Amino acid sequence: MKINKDLNKVASILLAKSIKDLYPNAILADVEVGDQMANESGFSCSFSCPERVSINDLPKIMKQMKKNIDSNFLIKYVAVSQNEALNIFKNNKYKSELINDGKQNKVDLIYFGDQYVDLCEKNSIAKLSAIKAYELNNVGGVYWKHSAKNEQLQSIGGVAFDQLAELAAYRDELKDRQERDHRYINKNLELFDFDLLAGQGLPFYLPKGASVKYEIDDYIHKLLVRNGYAYVQTPVLGSKELYETSGHWFHYRENMFPAFQIDEVVQVLRPMTCPHHLVVYKMKPRSYRELPFRVFEDAILHRYESSGSLTGLERVRQMRLIDCHMVCSEEQIKDVVSQHYAIIKEAAATFGITEYHSIDLSLHDKNNKEKFFDGEEMWQRAENGLRKVLKEMNVKYHEAVGEAAFYGPKIDIQIKTALGHIITAFTIQLDFLLPDKFKLEYKDKGGAIKRPVLIHASVIGTIERFMSILLEQNKGVFPLWIAPVHVAIIPVDIERHGKFCQTLKNKLLNELIRVEYYDNNNRLSQNIRDAQISKIPYQLVIGDQEIKSKKLSYRKYGQKQTKQTSLSEFIKLLQKQIAKRK
Numbered sequence: 001m002k003i004n005k006d007l008n009k010v011a012s013i014l015l016a017k018s019i020k021d022l023y024p025n026a027i028l029a030d031v032e033v034g035d036q037m038a039n040e041s042g043f044s045c046s047f048s049c050p051e052r053v054s055i056n057d058l059p060k061i062m063k064q065m066k067k068n069i070d071s072n073f074l075i076k077y078v079a080v081s082q083n084e085a086l087n088i089f090k091n092n093k094y095k096s097e098l099i100n101d102g103k104q105n106k107v108d109l110i111y112f113g114d115q116y117v118d119l120c121e122k123n124s125i126a127k128l129s130a131i132k133a134y135e136l137n138n139v140g141g142v143y144w145k146h147s148a149k150n151e152q153l154q155s156i157g158g159v160a161f162d163q164l165a166e167l168a169a170y171r172d173e174l175k176d177r178q179e180r181d182h183r184y185i186n187k188n189l190e191l192f193d194f195d196l197l198a199g200q201g202l203p204f205y206l207p208k209g210a211s212v213k214y215e216i217d218d219y220i221h222k223l224l225v226r227n228g229y230a231y232v233q234t235p236v237l238g239s240k241e242l243y244e245t246s247g248h249w250f251h252y253r254e255n256m257f258p259a260f261q262i263d264e265v266v267q268v269l270r271p272m273t274c275p276h277h278l279v280v281y282k283m284k285p286r287s288y289r290e291l292p293f294r295v296f297e298d299a300i301l302h303r304y305e306s307s308g309s310l311t312g313l314e315r316v317r318q319m320r321l322i323d324c325h326m327v328c329s330e331e332q333i334k335d336v337v338s339q340h341y342a343i344i345k346e347a348a349a350t351f352g353i354t355e356y357h358s359i360d361l362s363l364h365d366k367n368n369k370e371k372f373f374d375g376e377e378m379w380q381r382a383e384n385g386l387r388k389v390l391k392e393m394n395v396k397y398h399e400a401v402g403e404a405a406f407y408g409p410k411i412d413i414q415i416k417t418a419l420g421h422i423i424t425a426f427t428i429q430l431d432f433l434l435p436d437k438f439k440l441e442y443k444d445k446g447g448a449i450k451r452p453v454l455i456h457a458s459v460i461g462t463i464e465r466f467m468s469i470l471l472e473q474n475k476g477v478f479p480l481w482i483a484p485v486h487v488a489i490i491p492v493d494i495e496r497h498g499k500f501c502q503t504l505k506n507k508l509l510n511e512l513i514r515v516e517y518y519d520n521n522n523r524l525s526q527n528i529r530d531a532q533i534s535k536i537p538y539q540l541v542i543g544d545q546e547i548k549s550k551k552l553s554y555r556k557y558g559q560k561q562t563k564q565t566s567l568s569e570f571i572k573l574l575q576k577q578i579a580k581r582k
Contacts, residue, residue, distance in 0.1 A: 006123035011160035012043035017116045018064040023049050029094035029153055041420040042159030046142050053154055058136040069128045073112035077122035133167035134160040148306040182471035183312040188533045189476055201310045201317030208484030215482045220322050220459050229294040234276035236300055240266040246275040251406035257302045269302035277325040278438045286442040292328035292336050299323050319462040326455040337389045340457045344426045347459050357422055362403035362410040372406050373433050382430045383409045407433040429456040480537045481578045485516045488531035492543035500547050511571050
């Protein structure tokens with residue numbers, strides 16, 4: 001559902017005033033000047049307050065919002081000087097800081113009559129009565145300026161509409177989002193879990209989840225090998241010197257786990273494999289005949305994410321990434337990028353992922369020398385190189401300034417999650433910097449020493465994030481070849497039919513068909529329901545008739561029709577579907 005951002009910006013100001021009405025000691029905060037947290041999901045307001053606001057307080061706050069709407073304040077937008085704005089907000093440390101951070105000579109304000117003033121750009125909303133329907137739906141916390149180094153504020157979120165009917169439609173959409181949330185789906189599928197005894201953001205793959213992960217890994221490994229990539233394995237640790245050479249120690253340090261010392265060497269759990277793969281490249285002299293040099297690794301990585309950002313498998317602290325690196329000549333960039341882009345598209349289609357939010361060309365911000373390597377000529381070469389490749393492939397893309405890696409621009413394929421987060425699912429990154437830092441070389445046809453180019457890429461991103469995407473796009477209904485359980489065997493009566501079911505289970509397992517045998521004393525209807533909730537692709541119900549006729553009665557998930565076949569034909573049916581990966 002499309003959200004009216006202007007309306008939701010004003011709703012955010014309305015929420016801020018209502019909070020201030022009810023909690024006079026609250027100090028209101030915004031993330032940046034002119035942005036009251038209005039986005040595709042609605043609006044929110046952050047604040048510090050001596051009183052803890054809980055979800056139980058939302059009805060009271062909504063009632064105060066209604067009271068303010070009924071007052072029908074005339075909305076007025078004005079622009080004042082920075083000094084005037086600082087005087088108006090002299091008792092609000094957050095807004096004063098934002099005003100001082102601003103680069104404009106004028107600061108945009110919004111007035112609700114003479115009752116309330118806040119920071120807000122001018123927009124199309126002239127009266128509070130334009131807000132016909134609204135709902136507050138969450139209470140949480142947010143770090144000031146989105147940095148874990150700053151204090152944590154309270155935050156309330158909601159959504160506003162100019163038509164009452166839109167709120168009802170939004171609630172239906174919210175229900176669908178909940179049903180697609182991979183954490184909600186996992187409660188029935190039992191694929192993964194977390195335990196604070198081990199640590200936050202460190203996933204445990206349960207037997208069914210490990211099975212799914214194995215099938216995904218196996219497919220990607222074979223896809224890469226068929227396309228000329230060689231498999232390598234490198235250490236899970238890296239020295240401080242290695243990351244100083246790559247530049248990660250200076251540009252990525254806050255996302256790395258704390259360093260520790262072994263003997264005389266300072267080491268860290270690796271957050272990426274590119275430095276390790278460049279070490280592999282440098283282990284012997286290279287010729288142009290070896291380019292493009294393509295390697296991949298099924299790597300365990302560790303990245304420090306703030307506790308507030310951890311979201312199921314979508315964002316974790318330990319992850320597994322089938323990480324690919326291609327070293328090539330500058331003339332080979334187009335072919336290497338195009339080939340890997342085709343690999344990504346093939347994999348996405350195989351997994352049934354066809355819905356993308358956008359394809360971004362992530363660029364550097366030349367004014368941000370701290371985040372990005374300071375070398376404008378290098379950036380122009382790299383960014384123009386990727387632009388050219390995308391245009392020649394006829395890919396429609398959006399340029400995202402400031403979203404590049406510190407060492408180079410990226411092609412990022414973005415997906416919108418059930419929670420409304422925009423996440424990078426697939427990426428290809430062009431890098432002129434690291435080959436220079438590691439002094440990579442190759443000998444060309446004439447015997448001259450040349451500097452190659454590095455391309456970083458994945459096929460499906462981290463396995464954790466990819467599994468969350470799969471679960472959300474398919475609502476937990478896996479295609480047969482990935483499904484953690486292929487067949488549910490359900491006896492009508494455990495005493496009479498159990499022995500036959502156990503023999504059947506062993507025969508299917510011998511054919512590498514994954515089976516769950518319901519050898520319990522639950523009612524037949526309960527076991528059938530449990531198999532449905534677990535979204536098992538095929539159900540076999542075994543009773544007197546099946547044993548006598550030696551015909552299996554099976555039902556496919558999502559269908560009402562029951563079919564009969566012999567065991568040998570049933571095995572062929574499954575093996576054919578699994579082999580086709582459809």
